[in-house]
Amino acid sequence: MSSTPPSSPATLLVNGFVHSPADPFATALLVVDDTVAWVGSDAAATTSAPSGARVVDLDGALVTAAFVDAHVHTTAVGLRLVGAVLDLSHVRSARELLDAVRGAASGAPLLLGEGWDETRWDDPRLPTAGELDEAAGGAQVLLGRVDAHASLAGTALLRAPGQAAAGTTGHLTGHLTGTAHTAATSWAYAHLPAELRTLAQRAALRHAASLGIGAVHEMGGPGFGGPEDLRALLSLTSEDELALPRVTGYWGELGASARALELGAAGAAGDVLADGTLGSRTAALREPYADRAGWSGEPYVSAAQVRDAVLAAAADGSQAGFHVIGDGALDVVVAGLREAAERVGASVVRAGRHRLEHLEMPDAGAVAVLADLGVVASVQPAFDAAWGGADGMYAARLGAERAARLNPFGALAAAGVVLAFGSDAPVTPLAPWEAVRAASQPRTPGAGLSVRAAFAAHTRGGWRAIGRDDAGVLVPGAPATYAVWEPGELVVAAPDSRVAAWSTDPRSGIPGLPDLSPGVPAPRCLRTVVDGRTAYEAS
Template sequence: MTSSAKDPAEQPAVLLRGGSVYNPAEPYATAMLTVGDTVAWIGSEDGADLHADSAETVIDLNGALVTPAFTDSHVHATSTGLALTGLDLSGATSGTDLLDRVAAYARTLPGDAVVLGTGWDETEWADAIPPSAAELDRAAGGRQVYLSRVDVHSAAVSTALLSAVPEAGAAVGFRGSGLVAQEAHHLLRSAAFSRITPAQRTDAQRAARRRAAELGIGALHECGGPQISGEADFTGLLELAAAEVGPYVFGYWGELTDPIKAHELGGVGAGGDLFIDGAIGSRTAALRDPYTDAVETGDPAHGGVNYLDVEQIGAFVAACAEVGVQPGFHVIGDYAMDLLVGGLDLAADAVGHGRVRALSVRAEHAEMADHKVIEKLAGHGVVVSAQPGFDAAWGGPEGMYARRLGIERAEAMNPFAAYGAAGVVLAFGSDSPVTPLGPWEAVRAAAFHRTRSSRITVRAAFAAHTRGGWRALRPGAPGVPGDEQGVLAPGAAATYAVWQAGDLVVQTPDSRVAAWSTDERAGVPGLPDLTPGEPTPRCLRTAVRGRVAHDRLAG
């Protein structure tokens, strides 16, 4: 589904001039004219003088940069909005601090309200011990409490919530003391989120779209499913996006069922969070070898879990090929990657290699892929929807990945350069609220990956977060406009962002920065300097098909 479209004839002609316009054809362009929902012209100040009389609105950019709007290829809008407007635990520094935050938040709620929170990460705490159900009972005054871990693959819950879902105590993943994962987590998450009223849900979704627009994001890929948000949440978000100005929302429905259901619900594909495995932080990502820290602690979940096998994956991809619906899978661990490529091989044997390639199968996250797996993904035409913020948050020799997996495996994660070299299409996103919405931060994280050999150029990372998001959408899917390609050019949709940024530079993977060349033969457009420590560009305007979703520019 898309954002609502006003009649282009009713939208004014707008001339933006006096800045820089990032586009493939005119690397030194300073102005852009949009008419209705379309880019009509891009060029120099001399050309802007000629177009000024035909524009109803003329805006002096004062040196600002105009780029295609970003696309976030993996989000959870309602959870993002709840974190923005409610209990965000990402800053909790200890179990005690978390409990204090829960208590303060609970005091603002009615006595029968459920306490929903997200974002805690015990790996950075001194004791690394999540709160128990009894501690949450005391902090929340006996209320039902659901607090998802930062990766949203496990949670801490209160006794009141456990009592409301007695079957969770016997489900796989019930770890006692209020910590749950796997099936127990899915049951309790569904129960907690069922308490959200339609009005609360809509408010959260509006907050997420508003925040995205403020950050220059013009399109979101919502990854829903029965274990993530439920059908009412999914369809409600798509209806909201169709009715109100703001970023596009394209829905992926992750359920192992008839793939046509995704289209029936208004989505563009059958995937997103169709789980092959879990997450590394919760030790549920499926690995070939044991978790390093789990060997030391005797954790029975040392190898993680897989929710689908090769035969199920292959059958689902083949079913998608039969009805022309794009499939996708949540896949993180190296064993889970093996399962994915095995399933793709089975599907190719069943329906033909060309038909599988034509699906543009999506691999969400795809963090632990070696060269053999990457070659397989490229051969099957897989699109990797990745989150550079994961490496920024948990990579490096002292990060959570190294603690869970050991340094050697951790350093090989999120191999963006290897994907690019193999010809795999990369689309970047946040998995918000797992990591926050922040497209420039993601571009920086990819360009300054903690493993040098996995770095890509700023331009390549920017392309993955703009063009890549549109390439990840299967052409011809319901609701996917053909004139949106994540680039600014005459005839393209007027979906753009305006940025207050410093000097424009060309930045290479080894961190060298060159001033934007004045040699016209170079023809290389520049982007803001994203060297760590440099300020992040500030969004001044976001427009989606010419309709302004966020504005700090004066006309």
């Protein structure tokens, strides 16, 4: 891309393809300050642009609204990027995990690791606390499971002053879940040097910008970095000429609406845990797990607590929300939402745009209630890609029949539930085009969306989830937050598309998107702009 020197606050992009519902054939875009001022053709651009506008030749590139990742743990992503956390996603046994710890032990007092997943091991036996102590050479060690809802800890960490895991579940074995995992994670993050935290946060946001992500929703909470981590992230500003993606924060603590607002968050939502995860068998189910007889998990909240959280949010104008995965936990959350609506009216609940994170097991009844009450489904298509299918982790935990009903993106959208796509990074990587691909080509037939609908969920849906209906789409008056993509073939998918239902017919009148057919690489980002300021420029 080439440009003329700037002499006004206006920028005119020409000679490209602009994905805009205002003009499906647009090849030019005008930005004035931080706002989209006009979209249209190259021929009309010269009469629409103000004198002295900077002209950028797109050279055939595609311009779209920037992605929004609606569920991120920013510091954890950054710690991995800067090499401050041991990546355990590749290990395939307890022995390999211990070898990795042994190789990373450097004499530092604290060793953090993430990403182990025993469901991919031939032998799912987990190492003991004593084995971790030996491998770490006496250092305090904490290793988070891939789902960030369980961890392995050595006795040096469990016995550290101020570490509240002592006496809780898993203390003797070193395998921590529930409150023990939360306490240990909170303690470890509180002991991160402030300079390392800032370095990690900047690295994560800059990486997001390089992928065409212009905004993220941070899922903070007591077990996800703590209050100082969230406060620091929300106050982060750019040190150089490049902008950073916008951050909307949530504070994941039950009954802490006032605390959330004090921290600068949009509400006590996000990872307010109604249950755990399927991988760690802490999700609360209606029926027992297929691979653990008699165990269904237990909800972490009651319907009354959900009701009171929604009522508190309605009183102070914030958002409420819950992490909910199992259908047993969802029953509790839906009951609480209904009770809140009975108290203050469905319209008041609807106006709050409360959120449910993950929402993997909704049935038709739950979907109808969520649609009626305006609840946002903040979901992760990459989960289906990683763990779905007849031979995936979901099938192992639930059996093939129940697993085939997970992540019904199409049913949620058809009912009118607002979908906002995220990654839950670092649980799954920041990879927005791959999420669009996963949602439009799910491992469960009939559960997916069209590519257009999936793209909208990963752009406009994230803005709608925070109450911004004017953003996430390139139309006049919208914020100038967009991404420029390397030129490539653009195709149109039909609303009820399957993998091969593509068209390149320009008479469709529908703006095209990159080809996401199986095996086709995701588009490469050339530039990301946030509110009119460049956040990323490819070298």
